Amino acid sequence: MIKLFSPKKRLPVPGIVWGIIFLIIFFSIIRPAKFPTLYNALLILRHSSVLIVASIGMTMLILVSQIDLSVGSVMSLAGVITAVCAESGMPLGVSLALSILVGMLIGVVNGTMVAVFRFDYWISTFATMGIAAGLALVVANGQTITVRSDFFNWLGNGKVLGIDFLILLVAVLVAGMLFVLGKTRFGYNIYSIGGSAETARLSGIDVTKNRMFVFIGSGFFSAVAGLMLAAMGSSASPIAGADYSFDAIAAVIIGGTSFDGGKGGLAGTVLGAVLLRILTLGLNLMGIPPTWQKAIIGVVIVAIIVNDVLGERRRKTNESRRVYSNV
Amino acid sequence: MPLDKTFELVELKNISKQFPGVLALNNVSMDFRKGEVHVLLGENGAGKSTLVKIIAGVYTKDKGEMLLEGSPVDFKRIRDAQEAGIAIIHQELNLLPERSIAQNIFVGKEPEKKGLPGIIDKKKMISDSAELLQRLGVDLNPNTQVKKLSIAQQQMVEVVKALSRNIKLLIMDEPTSSLTKKEIDKLFEIIRKLKSDGIGIIYISHRMDEIQRIGDRVSIMRDGEYIDTVDAKTMNMDEVITKMVGRKIEQLYSRRYNAPGKLVLQTNGLCGLRFRNVSISVHAGEVVALSGLIGAGRSELAKALFGYDPIEAGSYTLFGEKVTRATPKESTRRGMAFLPEDRKAEGLILQMPIKNNIVSASLKKVFPNFLLNNAKETRIGEHYRREMRIATPNVDKIVQELSGGNQQKVVISKWLASESKFIIFDEPTRGIDIGAKAEIYQLIDRLAGEGSAILMISSELGEVVGISDRVYVMREGEVVAELKRDKLSQEELVSWAVRGAAKND
Amino acid sequence: MSKLASILDKYSRILLLFFIIAGMSLLKPEAFLTYENFSTVIFQQAPFTILMSFGMTLAIITKGIDKSMGSILVLTSVLCAAFIKQEQYIIGIALALALGILCGFLNGILITRVGVAPFIATYGIEYTALGLAFVYTGGQYIYDFPPVFRSIGIGTVFGIPNLALITFLIFIVLYFLTRMTTFGRRMYSAGFNFNATTLSGISAKNTVTLVYIINGLLAAVAGILYMARLNAADPGISGNFTLDSIAATLIGGTSFGGGKGSVAGTVIGSLIIVFIRNSMNIMGVSTTWQQTAVGFIIVFSILLEAATRYISNKAKSLGMVSIDAG
Numbered sequence A: 001m002i003k004l005f006s007p008k009k010r011l012p013v014p015g016i017v018w019g020i021i022f023l024i025i026f027f028s029i030i031r032p033a034k035f036p037t038l039y040n041a042l043l044i045l046r047h048s049s050v051l052i053v054a055s056i057g058m059t060m061l062i063l064v065s066q067i068d069l070s071v072g073s074v075m076s077l078a079g080v081i082t083a084v085c086a087e088s089g090m091p092l093g094v095s096l097a098l099s100i101l102v103g104m105l106i107g108v109v110n111g112t113m114v115a116v117f118r119f120d121y122w123i124s125t126f127a128t129m130g131i132a133a134g135l136a137l138v139v140a141n142g143q144t145i146t147v148r149s150d151f152f153n154w155l156g157n158g159k160v161l162g163i164d165f166l167i168l169l170v171a172v173l174v175a176g177m178l179f180v181l182g183k184t185r186f187g188y189n190i191y192s193i194g195g196s197a198e199t200a201r202l203s204g205i206d207v208t209k210n211r212m213f214v215f216i217g218s219g220f221f222s223a224v225a226g227l228m229l230a231a232m233g234s235s236a237s238p239i240a241g242a243d244y245s246f247d248a249i250a251a252v253i254i255g256g257t258s259f260d261g262g263k264g265g266l267a268g269t270v271l272g273a274v275l276l277r278i279l280t281l282g283l284n285l286m287g288i289p290p291t292w293q294k295a296i297i298g299v300v301i302v303a304i305i306v307n308d309v310l311g312e313r314r315r316k317t318n319e320s321r322r323v324y325s326n327v
Numbered sequence B: 001m002p003l004d005k006t007f008e009l010v011e012l013k014n015i016s017k018q019f020p021g022v023l024a025l026n027n028v029s030m031d032f033r034k035g036e037v038h039v040l041l042g043e044n045g046a047g048k049s050t051l052v053k054i055i056a057g058v059y060t061k062d063k064g065e066m067l068l069e070g071s072p073v074d075f076k077r078i079r080d081a082q083e084a085g086i087a088i089i090h091q092e093l094n095l096l097p098e099r100s101i102a103q104n105i106f107v108g109k110e111p112e113k114k115g116l117p118g119i120i121d122k123k124k125m126i127s128d129s130a131e132l133l134q135r136l137g138v139d140l141n142p143n144t145q146v147k148k149l150s151i152a153q154q155q156m157v158e159v160v161k162a163l164s165r166n167i168k169l170l171i172m173d174e175p176t177s178s179l180t181k182k183e184i185d186k187l188f189e190i191i192r193k194l195k196s197d198g199i200g201i202i203y204i205s206h207r208m209d210e211i212q213r214i215g216d217r218v219s220i221m222r223d224g225e226y227i228d229t230v231d232a233k234t235m236n237m238d239e240v241i242t243k244m245v246g247r248k249i250e251q252l253y254s255r256r257y258n259a260p261g262k263l264v265l266q267t268n269g270l271c272g273l274r275f276r277n278v279s280i281s282v283h284a285g286e287v288v289a290l291s292g293l294i295g296a297g298r299s300e301l302a303k304a305l306f307g308y309d310p311i312e313a314g315s316y317t318l319f320g321e322k323v324t325r326a327t328p329k330e331s332t333r334r335g336m337a338f339l340p341e342d343r344k345a346e347g348l349i350l351q352m353p354i355k356n357n358i359v360s361a362s363l364k365k366v367f368p369n370f371l372l373n374n375a376k377e378t379r380i381g382e383h384y385r386r387e388m389r390i391a392t393p394n395v396d397k398i399v400q401e402l403s404g405g406n407q408q409k410v411v412i413s414k415w416l417a418s419e420s421k422f423i424i425f426d427e428p429t430r431g432i433d434i435g436a437k438a439e440i441y442q443l444i445d446r447l448a449g450e451g452s453a454i455l456m457i458s459s460e461l462g463e464v465v466g467i468s469d470r471v472y473v474m475r476e477g478e479v480v481a482e483l484k485r486d487k488l489s490q491e492e493l494v495s496w497a498v499r500g501a502a503k504n505d
Numbered sequence C: 001m002s003k004l005a006s007i008l009d010k011y012s013r014i015l016l017l018f019f020i021i022a023g024m025s026l027l028k029p030e031a032f033l034t035y036e037n038f039s040t041v042i043f044q045q046a047p048f049t050i051l052m053s054f055g056m057t058l059a060i061i062t063k064g065i066d067k068s069m070g071s072i073l074v075l076t077s078v079l080c081a082a083f084i085k086q087e088q089y090i091i092g093i094a095l096a097l098a099l100g101i102l103c104g105f106l107n108g109i110l111i112t113r114v115g116v117a118p119f120i121a122t123y124g125i126e127y128t129a130l131g132l133a134f135v136y137t138g139g140q141y142i143y144d145f146p147p148v149f150r151s152i153g154i155g156t157v158f159g160i161p162n163l164a165l166i167t168f169l170i171f172i173v174l175y176f177l178t179r180m181t182t183f184g185r186r187m188y189s190a191g192f193n194f195n196a197t198t199l200s201g202i203s204a205k206n207t208v209t210l211v212y213i214i215n216g217l218l219a220a221v222a223g224i225l226y227m228a229r230l231n232a233a234d235p236g237i238s239g240n241f242t243l244d245s246i247a248a249t250l251i252g253g254t255s256f257g258g259g260k261g262s263v264a265g266t267v268i269g270s271l272i273i274v275f276i277r278n279s280m281n282i283m284g285v286s287t288t289w290q291q292t293a294v295g296f297i298i299v300f301s302i303l304l305e306a307a308t309r310y311i312s313n314k315a316k317s318l319g320m321v322s323i324d325a326g
Helices: A016-030 A038-063 A071-087 A092-116 A121-140 A150-157 A165-183 A185-195 A197-202 A207-233 A244-254 A266-285 A290-324 B048-055 B078-083 B101-105 B122-135 B151-162 B181-196 B208-214 B237-245 B298-306 B328-333 B343-347 B354-358 B374-388 B404-417 B434-449 B461-467 B490-502 C003-027 C035-061 C069-085 C089-114 C118-137 C147-154 C162-180 C182-192 C194-198 C204-230 C241-251 C263-282 C287-317
Strands: B008-019 B022-033 B037-041 B063-068 B071-073 B086-089 B116-120 B169-173 B200-204 B217-222 B225-231 B263-272 B281-283 B287-292 B311-318 B321-323 B336-339 B422-426 B453-457 B470-475 B478-484
Touching: A016 A266, A038 A071, A038 A165, A038 A185, A038 A207, A038 A244, A038 A266, A071 A092, A071 A121, A071 A207, A071 A244, A092 A121, A092 A207, A092 C287, A121 C241, A121 C287, A150 A165, A150 A207, A165 A185, A165 A207, A165 A266, A185 A197, A185 A207, A185 B101, A185 B116, A197 A207, A244 A266, A244 A290, A266 A290, A290 C089, A290 C118, B008 B048, B022 B048, B022 B063, B022 B200, B037 B048, B037 B208, B048 B086, B048 B169, B048 B200, B078 B086, B086 B151, B101 B122, B101 B151, B122 B151, B151 B169, B151 B181, B181 B200, B181 B208, B217 B237, B225 B237, B263 B298, B263 B453, B281 B453, B287 B298, B287 B434, B287 B461, B287 B490, B298 B328, B298 B336, B298 B422, B298 B453, B328 B336, B336 B404, B343 B404, B343 C194, B354 B374, B354 B404, B374 B404, B404 B434, B434 B453, B434 B461, B453 B461, B461 B490, B470 B490, B478 B490, C003 C263, C035 C069, C035 C162, C035 C182, C035 C204, C035 C241, C035 C263, C069 C089, C069 C118, C069 C204, C069 C241, C089 C118, C089 C204, C147 C162, C147 C204, C162 C182, C162 C204, C162 C263, C182 C194, C182 C204, C194 C204, C241 C263, C241 C287, C263 C287
Parallel strands: B022 B225, B037 B200, B037 B217, B086 B169, B169 B200, B287 B453, B287 B470, B336 B422, B422 B453
Antiparallel strands: B008 B022, B008 B063, B063 B071, B217 B225, B263 B281, B263 B311, B311 B321, B470 B478
């Protein structure tokens, strides 16, 4: 971790900033004509924006030591629900609301299984992942559905004062969630539960309820991300979100939020998502075939996670040794 | 003595609580008053912690009634108890290491901004924390991360945390176990002040000197039952101890000391996670105890010897074989046994039958050709069931369903079956009722008599003094004293453990 | 465990399988209740689901999960395909098995020595193996193998298809290994309580690593059989194996909490899954629904286990404890 801001403010920013700078320089040297352009920078931001939103819920979940594997398929499902509803004549607003509601409902199902009944979150959310992915295929009948709505198209591609609406939306969502995590009781509770669920419980915090909220939040943000993705292309594919669950986990971990819980935050996740997208688009610009890209990014993600796990273990060892330092 | 109702704070009537395999509380009735320090006294496993956890809403009671200032209350959640003004400081530290002191003090009850529900007033939280810290004379910056504090400092944060809301009753479960004398004085000052404010205090401690200094009344519990209440200032220590243990203390510990045999374990400047430069020795036929405060590095030392935690420097010799790096598998092969403090989490496979657990450390010896043999396994299980007097109809029973004492017997059987000759006991009698305790002590004595070398970690001073040949006292990761049997006394152990080298003799 | 709970635990799965078969026999006897359909389901579809689910079962018993088996199947099959085509069977098969072992070993190391969560570790291997398979083949099929090799997949011995026979042999070996050897004991022990197992002088790390190696081996065997059966090595087939095998394992009675379950239950679980898929095909349910259905089966089996546990706890607290000889 390096401290980007004054040490007094104690806002730790992961060393990932260096990673981003390195990648930018690297790709700029390799592809000087294409990479360091305003167009490309905006492209990266637009592509990052969906991943950032999908990772907001995952950040909160990993903070409380949980995972949601259904993020990607909820995205797909939300997209196709809106598309099918809007195409069948339902007002767009109602369609959007319905999609988000379905996303939150899946969050409730996840929360019920994991937070209330204490089932294993890998298997539980893997099951809802299968259900949501299947439902998305059913709803869309296996097809990609085009949405012929100017407003929907504007949501994905329109500009406000020269800036993409999408990017503004993400900025607002991130700012809002930074506030929630940093300043509100809910945010404090999340950090407390993540630090030690037992301590939180003994302090009178309702761990189950808060975890439930986090799962619902994950469903909400997944649905929003899915809608953003659909709006960008004015069409919804039932497998659009397929890779997003793991990309979101990767963005969170790269961003310095640890599986141990209670440590890290949204700021790092945003940078993590941007880094992942720089990597994808950069590899694209280098003309590397998609099959190789998948393998390269997979290896990078796992390497980063392994590094995170090892680093965490080292830190713990050191901390347990430091106990007597200032008696 | 006649009870003035206006002073009455909490009254318990016929409280019972059942845990799997053990009746933790049996018909306990007691009362606690405003402005008094009420000491709960009893052996480990007597039910004190369970009782205070029921008062604080951590556990729910199975039977009985609780009155708070005369009106019946039934806490379903911890929050209910907190809102009724009951705070508890648990025996284990319950802090969030990544968060600041202020955030820890106010965890779950952070002050909110006026008119903005749900939004935390961080400034107020920090200034309130600073004020509380100052009021209690703790010189710490509320912005400091808790993981950067020493254990004693963390303990003070726990105290401050408990006092951060308006309370009527404060429960302290062994609050001084890792405090220095100066910090204890400070704590007692705080307690006196709380008393004068009319706050009732329930105080669990084993230290007799403290009880007389700070206590008003003393209630004695044994095996989940209420025994008696006496006045702290006029109590007769011997009588109290007799009531506590239910028998004369001499009968509890039985030890026939024999001349130590060959050297079994010798460590040379061993360093590890929470200990450094440890050089100790254990001989065949000897019971050597590691004494010291919780967190002094004793369990870590034991786990490093067994190979579960890393050895970072130094080496040890076991049965003449030099070891610099160990794994539990190799240590077991060398004839070492380790009985962990937390036997449910680390000593047993709770969901498996007794017989499976008994052979678990000697699978290779019992089944040399990799094939399981149910008849042989049952035979070995039955052998130890009889020898160790494990109270169970048969050895197919799941370990989870046994009481603490019988579970410990299963762990011991496991290591006897593996024919270990160097046995490390980490808190061998924690959570075990008094009858089974005496049996465990007899067993340790028998093992030593048969030539095993025994290293025992214990926080129970009575048992350290009662059954050890020699004692090493550890403090902050280092061995600060070696005491022979003739020099042993509880006072001596405490003074070394707390002050270390400050007191020399 | 109380009587009711143990009955629920033991027979509910067989009952479920029976209901599916009985129900379908009544609904669509002409399509379902035929020799061809049953032999296709049992001898051709079930073996692969069963083999993959065996691996998932072992992983879940050790409190893990193995997401990588499908892609190990793909990688091992495409890499050995070239040798098989040149009729170098021994080298080809040895290469496939060695590769399976290597992938499993990497999984085991990542999980036990590095400490990565099993899902993430096996996901990483899955990603990497699949990526390599795509890179190697360029996304293309490899097909048309010599008849000698194909006979492994389509031949019969005494009228019993080789596939079923090999699956049965592997079942016997795994049943023996998990139930009657010290390795099995160590595996269950590590699944119940990893730390306590280590502290009993058992290398729980090695035990779990070995489990993932067995899984890699199983995936490689399945890969060879798959190639022989379909006469093709296809880099695009890894898709449904994970979801199906988790569903088969859980509905087969293996507990996600670790330590409980058996390969015998998984055979039943796999049959349930393949029969459900078969039934849906016959009923004309579009394949798009099937994934949802399998997801629901996982949720259902989780709830079934919770119900069993609830009933057994309830019985215990009422004092109706009967001792389970386990």
